[in-house]
Amino acid sequence: MSNRQELLDNEWHAVRDSGEIPEVAYHSSLYYLTTDENGPRLQLSDEEIDRLLDAARCRYRDIILRDMKPENRGKSSYRGLKRSIENWRRFTVFHERYKVELLSLQQEAASALQAFLAFEIAEGIFPSASLNCSLQELLTFARELGLLRHDLPEIEKLFSRKVT
Secondary structure (H helix, E strand, C coil): CCHHHHHHHHHHHHHHCCCCCHHHHHHHHHHHHHCCCCCCCCCCCHHHHHHHHHHHHHHHHHHHHHCCCHHHCCCCCCCCHHHHHHHHHHHHHHHHHHCCCCHHHHHHHHHHHHHHHHHHHHHCCCCCCCCCCCHHHHHHHHHHCCCCHHHCCCHHHHHCCCCC
16 A cells, blocks of 8 residues: 555544544644645645545544434433434535535435334323424424425324323
8 A cells, every 4th residue: 555545544544533523633634734834734635625525524423313212311422313403404504615515415314304203202201302402493404305294294283292
């Protein structure tokens, strides 16, 4: 493996495994690879830039879906559905800036949201602590993912107090 390839692979992993704002990691990698006086000062090809963009897109996917997985509740990285909403919105801005592919992630997130809500309803704990957003925020998010109100049956249950 060439030194160039090793540098690019290392930066790909830095972006792919970055924290909550993959766009910042993407820009940091670009800066290091091309401009930083302590960096290699490479001229990147479109393909190399696209690979870093894809790493950021993959990281956005991870952090959007993470908080829609019931098995992640109770883990230190879990932040609730509101964090998925925030990360989705960050991703759509990233998508607009760099024209990265959106549709497959939108569909995957829509399916994940439906499955998450179905799990929450089946669990029967109302109101659900995992839903740290308002009903209106949830409905707006669902719409952004291409879901209609009738795609979310019994959603109001998750925001009401259980009567015994």
